[in-house]
Amino acid sequence: MKNLLEVENLKVNFRTKKERLRAVRGISFSLKKGETLCIVGESGCGKSITSLSIIGLLPSNGEIAEGSIKLDGNELLGKTENELEIMRGNEISMIFQEPMTALNPTFTIGFQLREPLMIHKKMSKKEATKKSIELLEKVGIPNPVEKLRQFPHELSGGMRQRVMIAMALACEPSLLLADEPTTALDVTIQAQILELMDELKRQMGMGVVFVTHDMGVVAEIADRVMVMYAGEVVEIGDVDRIFNHPQHPYTKGLLGAVPNVDDEEHHLNIIPGSMPNLDDEISGCRFHPRCPYAMDICRKKNPTTFQVTSSHQSKCWLQEVTDVDRLHTTS
Amino acid sequence: MLVLIVRRLFQLVLLLFGISFIVFMSMFIAPGDPAAIIAGPTASASDLEAIRASMGLDKPVLVQYLDYLAGVLHGDFGYSYQTGQSVSDAIISRFPNTFKLAVASMIVAMAIGIFAGIISAIKHNSWIDFSSTTIALLGVSIPNFWLGAMLILVFAVNLQILPVGGLSYSIFSLEGIKELVLPAITLGTASAALIARMSRSSMLEVIQSDYIRTAKAKGVKKRSIVWVHALRNAMIPVITIIGIDFGALLGGTVITEQVFAINGVGRLMIDAIAARDFPIIQGTVLLVAAIFVVVNLIIDIIYALIDPRISYD
Numbered sequence: 001m002k003n004l005l006e007v008e009n010l011k012v013n014f015r016t017k018k019e020r021l022r023a024v025r026g027i028s029f030s031l032k033k034g035e036t037l038c039i040v041g042e043s044g045c046g047k048s049i050t051s052l053s054i055i056g057l058l059p060s061n062g063e064i065a066e067g068s069i070k071l072d073g074n075e076l077l078g079k080t081e082n083e084l085e086i087m088r089g090n091e092i093s094m095i096f097q098e099p100m101t102a103l104n105p106t107f108t109i110g111f112q113l114r115e116p117l118m119i120h121k122k123m124s125k126k127e128a129t130k131k132s133i134e135l136l137e138k139v140g141i142p143n144p145v146e147k148l149r150q151f152p153h154e155l156s157g158g159m160r161q162r163v164m165i166a167m168a169l170a171c172e173p174s175l176l177l178a179d180e181p182t183t184a185l186d187v188t189i190q191a192q193i194l195e196l197m198d199e200l201k202r203q204m205g206m207g208v209v210f211v212t213h214d215m216g217v218v219a220e221i222a223d224r225v226m227v228m229y230a231g232e233v234v235e236i237g238d239v240d241r242i243f244n245h246p247q248h249p250y251t252k253g254l255l256g257a258v259p260n261v262d263d264e265e266h267h268l269n270i271i272p273g274s275m276p277n278l279d280d281e282i283s284g285c286r287f288h289p290r291c292p293y294a295m296d297i298c299r300k301k302n303p304t305t306f307q308v309t310s311s312h313q314s315k316c317w318l319q320e321v322t323d324v325d326r327l328h329t330t331s
Numbered sequence: 332m333l334v335l336i337v338r339r340l341f342q343l344v345l346l347l348f349g350i351s352f353i354v355f356m357s358m359f360i361a362p363g364d365p366a367a368i369i370a371g372p373t374a375s376a377s378d379l380e381a382i383r384a385s386m387g388l389d390k391p392v393l394v395q396y397l398d399y400l401a402g403v404l405h406g407d408f409g410y411s412y413q414t415g416q417s418v419s420d421a422i423i424s425r426f427p428n429t430f431k432l433a434v435a436s437m438i439v440a441m442a443i444g445i446f447a448g449i450i451s452a453i454k455h456n457s458w459i460d461f462s463s464t465t466i467a468l469l470g471v472s473i474p475n476f477w478l479g480a481m482l483i484l485v486f487a488v489n490l491q492i493l494p495v496g497g498l499s500y501s502i503f504s505l506e507g508i509k510e511l512v513l514p515a516i517t518l519g520t521a522s523a524a525l526i527a528r529m530s531r532s533s534m535l536e537v538i539q540s541d542y543i544r545t546a547k548a549k550g551v552k553k554r555s556i557v558w559v560h561a562l563r564n565a566m567i568p569v570i571t572i573i574g575i576d577f578g579a580l581l582g583g584t585v586i587t588e589q590v591f592a593i594n595g596v597g598r599l600m601i602d603a604i605a606a607r608d609f610p611i612i613q614g615t616v617l618l619v620a621a622i623f624v625v626v627n628l629i630i631d632i633i634y635a636l637i638d639p640r641i642s643y644d
C-alpha cells in the first residue's frame with residue numbers, strides 16, 4: 001500500500017542566544033493509511049518536535065534545516081503559511097497533551113468546535129452547530145447541546161480531551177498527530193480515551209502518529225513503534241517485533257523500564273545515566289555513554305541504520321556484528 | 332453579579348462616610364479661617380464673629396460635621412465660600428467637560444495603545460516593535476503641559492485647523508469634536524503608552540499559550556488568531572490599566588485643563604484648595620472617591636463579561 005506520510009532525513013534546529021541546537025538529527029520514517037505509529041523515548045528526545053514539524057507548528061525559534069515531509073506524495077516543506085492553514089485541521093490534525101490549557105478559556109465549546117467546520121467545510125453556523133452536536137455524541141459526551149454553550153473550565157479534563165478529539169476529527173483528516181493525549185489524565189479516563197481514538201481511527205481509516213513515553217499505551221494501540229533517542233531514531237518496527245525481538249540496547253532498556261505490576265519485587269529497571277543535552281557533542285553512537293554493550297567502534301563512528309527485517313530497522317553497531325555472524329554462518 | 336453591585340454600593344456609602352469625615356476633620360486642622368476668607372481682608376473682628384455664627388462655625392466640630400451630613404442626605408453639599416454657588420451646581424457645571432475629555436482621551440488611548448501593543452507583540456523584535464516601544468517610552472515621559480503647548484503651537488497657531496482651547500460647543504457638533512481633539516491627544520498619549528506596553532507583554536504571553544497553538548492546529552487564519560482568539564485573553568490585564576487611567580481622568584486633570592483653558596473638575600478642585608474653599612474641596616473629594624468606586628465596579632463587570640471563569644456569585 002502507498003504511504004500516507006513519508007518523512008525523509010528530517011533535521012530540526014533551534015536558534016538560541018548562544019548557539020544552534022540540533023534537536024532532530026535526520027530522522028526518516030513512514031506511515032500507511034489506517035496505521036498507528038507510536039513515537040516513544042525519554043523526555044526531550046524530540047518526539048514533540050517531530051510531530052510539530054509535520055503540522056508546521058514549530059516554536060518560533062525552531063527551523064527545519066533539511067529533509068522532506070510528504071503527505072499523500074505532496075511535499076509539505078516549503079509550503080506557504082496560507083497553504084498550510086488550509087491543510088491544518090482539515091487534512092492534518094493534532095491533539096495535545098494538556099487538556100486543561102489547550103482550549104481557549106474565553107470562548108464556548110461550541111465556538112471552538114464550529115470553527116474548523118466553518119473554515120474548512122465552509123459550513124454555515126447552523127450546519128456547523130448540527131455537525132458539532134453529532135461530533136460530541138460520537139466522542140461520548142453526554143448532553144451535547146448544553147455542552148456547546150459551556151466554557152472549557154466547566155468541563156473535566158477527560159471531557160475536554162474528548163472535545164479536543166472531536167475538534168481534531170471534525171473535518172475527517174487523513175493524518176492525526178497526537179502528542180501524549182492521555183498523559184495528563186487518570187488511568188481509567190486514559191483507557192477510555194485510547195479506546196475512543198482507536199475506534200475512531202478504524203471508522204475513518206486515518207493514519208495516526210501517537211507520541212507517548214508509556215510502553216503500556218504503546219502495547220495497547222500501536223501498529224508500528226518508533227524509538228527515539230537524543231534526536232535520532234534508534235529503532236523502528238512492527239509492535240510485536242519491538243516488544244518480542246527488540247534489537248537496540250536502548251529499546252531493551254526502555255522495555256525493561258516498564259513497571260511489572262504482576263511482580264512486586266520487580267522494580268523499575270531504569271537505564272542508568274541520563275540523555276545528553278542538545279549541545280553535548282558525543283562521538284560515535286549518541287547512546288554509547290549509557291550503553292552496556294558499547295564497543296570500540298561505538299565511540300568512534302555513529303552507527304548506520306541496519307535493516308533487521310524488511311520492516312524493522314535498528315541504528316546500532318551490534319546489528320552489523322550479527323549481520324556479519326549471519327554472513328559467516330551462511331557462507 | 333447583582334450581589335457584587337449591591338455589595339459595592341454598600342461599600343461606596345461606607346467609604347463616602349469615612350472620606351467625608353477625614354476631609355472634614357483635616358480642614359479644621361489646616362490653617363486658614365473660612366470666615367476670614369468670606370469676609371475679606373477688611374473685615375472687623377465682630378464681622379468675623381457674625382459670619383461664624385451665621386455659618387455655624389462656632390459650634391463644636393462634631394456638630395458641624397453632623398449638620399453637614401444632614402445636608403448631604405438632603406442633597407445639600409454646602410456653598411462655595413468664594414462664589415456662594417452651591418457645591419452641587421459648581422460640580423455639575425464642570426463635570427460634563429471633565430467627562431467628555433476623559434472619554435475622548437480614553438478612546439484615543441485605547442485605539443492607539445491596544446493597536447500599537449498588539450502589532451508590537453506579533454512583530455516582536457522587529458523594527459516596528461522597536462519603534463513602537465520607543466515611542467511608548469517617550470509617550471510616558473513627555474510632560475502634558477509641554478505636549479499640550481506643542482500641539483497648540485502646531486495645530487492651532489501655525490496650521491490653524493483646530494481651536495486653541497476651551498470646551499464650549501455641544502459634543503454633537505463639528506466644533507465640539509474639533510475642540511476636544513488636542514486635549515484628548517495630550518491626555519491620551521501617556522495612557523496610550525501604558526496601554527501599549529501592557530498590551531504588548533500580555534499579547535506576547537498569550538500567543539505562546541497552548542490554546543493559541545490549538546487554534547493554529549485547527550487552521551484558523553493568522554489574523555483571526557490574533558484579533559479573535561488572542562485579543563480577548565490579552566485584554567484581561569489591560570483592562571485594569573484602562574480602568575485606573577479612566578478613573579484618574581474623571582477626577583480632573585489640572586494641567587491639561589489649564590493649558591487648554593477648560594473648565595473642569597481638576598481646576599475647580601485646585602482653585603478651591605488654593606482659596607481654602609472647604610465645601611468645594613469636600614464635594615470634589617467625595618466625587619473623586621465615588622468615581623473611583625464606580626469605575627472599579629464597571630471594570631469588575633467587564634472582567635466577568637470577558638472572562639467566563641470569573642463569577643461573583
Ligand SMILES: Nc1ncnc2c1ncn2[C@@H]1O[C@H](COP(=O)(O)OP(=O)(O)OP(=O)(O)O)[C@@H](O)[C@H]1O
Pocket residue numbers: 014016021023041042043044045046047048049050059060061062213278
Ligand atoms: N523552543 C525551543 N528552543 C530550544 N530548544 C527547544 C525548544 N523546544 C524544544 N527544545 C528542545 O528540543 C528537544 C526536543 O524537545 P521535544 O519537545 O521534542 O521533546 P519530547 O521528546 O517531546 O519530550 P517530552 O516527553 O518531555 O515531551 C528538547 O531537548 C528540548 O529542550
Ligand code: SF4
Pocket residue numbers: 248249250285286287288289291292293294295298303315316317318
Ligand atoms: S552502537 Fe554501540 S553504543 Fe550504540 S547502542 Fe549499539 S552497541 Fe550501544
Ligand SMILES: [Mg+2]
Pocket residue numbers: 047048049179
Ligand atoms: Mg513532548
